[in-house]
Amino acid sequence: MANITSVKAIQILDSRGLPTVSCRVETDDGLSAVSKVPSGASTGEREALELRDGGNEYLGKGVLKAVKNINTKLADVLIGMDARNQFEIDQALIDLDGTPAKKNLGANAILAASIATLRSGAKSAKLPLYEHVNNLYCSKFKANKQLSLPVPMLNIINGGEHANNNIDIQEFMVMPIGAQSFNECMQWAIEIYGALKSLLASKGLSTAVGDEGGFAPDLKSNQEAIELILKSIEDCGLEAGKDIVLALDCAASEFFKDGKYVLKGENKSLDSNDFVDYLKSLVSSYPIRSIEDGMDENDFDGWSMLTNELGNSIQIVGDDLFVTNVKDLQHGIDKSLANSILIKLNQIGTVGETLEAINLASQNNYSAVISHRSGETEDNTIADICVGVSAGQIKTGAPCRSDRTSKYNRLLWIESDLGNSVSYANELFL
Ligand code: PGA
Ligand code: ZN
Numbered sequence: 001m002a003n004i005t006s007v008k009a010i011q012i013l014d015s016r017g018l019p020t021v022s023c024r025v026e027t028d029d030g031l032s033a034v035s036k037v038p039s040g041a042s043t044g045e046r047e048a049l050e051l052r053d054g055g056n057e058y059l060g061k062g063v064l065k066a067v068k069n070i071n072t073k074l075a076d077v078l079i080g081m082d083a084r085n086q087f088e089i090d091q092a093l094i095d096l097d098g099t100p101a102k103k104n105l106g107a108n109a110i111l112a113a114s115i116a117t118l119r120s121g122a123k124s125a126k127l128p129l130y131e132h133v134n135n136l137y138c139s140k141f142k143a144n145k146q147l148s149l150p151v152p153m154l155n156i157i158n159g160g161e162h163a164n165n166n167i168d169i170q171e172f173m174v175m176p177i178g179a180q181s182f183n184e185c186m187q188w189a190i191e192i193y194g195a196l197k198s199l200l201a202s203k204g205l206s207t208a209v210g211d212e213g214g215f216a217p218d219l220k221s222n223q224e225a226i227e228l229i230l231k232s233i234e235d236c237g238l239e240a241g242k243d244i245v246l247a248l249d250c251a252a253s254e255f256f257k258d259g260k261y262v263l264k265g266e267n268k269s270l271d272s273n274d275f276v277d278y279l280k281s282l283v284s285s286y287p288i289r290s291i292e293d294g295m296d297e298n299d300f301d302g303w304s305m306l307t308n309e310l311g312n313s314i315q316i317v318g319d320d321l322f323v324t325n326v327k328d329l330q331h332g333i334d335k336s337l338a339n340s341i342l343i344k345l346n347q348i349g350t351v352g353e354t355l356e357a358i359n360l361a362s363q364n365n366y367s368a369v370i371s372h373r374s375g376e377t378e379d380n381t382i383a384d385i386c387v388g389v390s391a392g393q394i395k396t397g398a399p400c401r402s403d404r405t406s407k408y409n410r411l412l413w414i415e416s417d418l419g420n421s422v423s424y425a426n427e428l429f430l
Pocket of ligand 1: 039040041042043044251319371372373374
């Protein structure tokens, strides 16, 4: 028994203080579950539609149309369906919308219902959410994925669209690859984060945080941000390149203007060739193991140049490039544009399509990094998805702000519950 008896949505608030959609699904076994959907700022052009009301109320960002769509059209379709049949549910939602970018009903409406169903299905199946995800994934794709805890990518300096400072690169992240457990990763991350805070304060720099909980000081250059992080790692008695490696998300589409990569903070305007060289020089000077959105989402030649130059030594992650869409990912695989995909559920709009993108990546030796959005909520579903599909990596901000720590905290619980029966994915990087 797990037939859906009620689907109800309301408008709630996200971590930026903007409206977002929350949905509750109830089943005839008396159980229920709630979802809350995130929202991006540096969104990709090819992402599914986030339906906003416009007008003056809520700064034009209201989601009452999306809420109404759930309470009427989506509820009509979902009531009576079995919440454990995620792929069937998602297909029904995709069919109801009828457009590739979910323009009729809104990807935020569809995703709210899809995640609430996933959580509700797990409860009805009497399984931890990560196990329900693992069962869905393995049976759909005839895969044999063991559960694993991810290596986190913690974004401790915020720039770009996520902060009111002059840093062009959006995210400077640490990955504690030398830790022996997820718990140890978080201990090291917290120590580095604290050391960085003291270091910034000692230099008279701001210790206020950006949208993802990382510090957002004004600095002279991207290199300065990296140097500060390296110093903080050292101050904790850890070794950069061994215990901790660095990851960047350039979010380059945001500073690609008229065919040039414009680094305002450094007064540089570079063509694709020169920007690839710029990134290469960062990688040769610093222990950077992963670069996300190093190039603009439509600069395919730039992407293949970057992957050609650096793809054998580091991870090249497509976020705006792939938007969690199997069509865009297949294009990237065919043209060797990258070697990794960032996974964000709201870029595509259903759990099922998200799992399909992860599976396509896995079949083609692309890594998959499960990700939050810059606008988040306390919903921590991505933690369970990451463990359930054994993605090996999660990016969910600094170890600060409840919208970010809710995912890390969920992973700490999962590691504690599973103990030695689960591996920690650091061998990916060693
Ligand atoms: P966004 O940022 O949620 O604002 O898109 C995250 C990212 O670019 O990875
Ligand atoms: Zn990104």
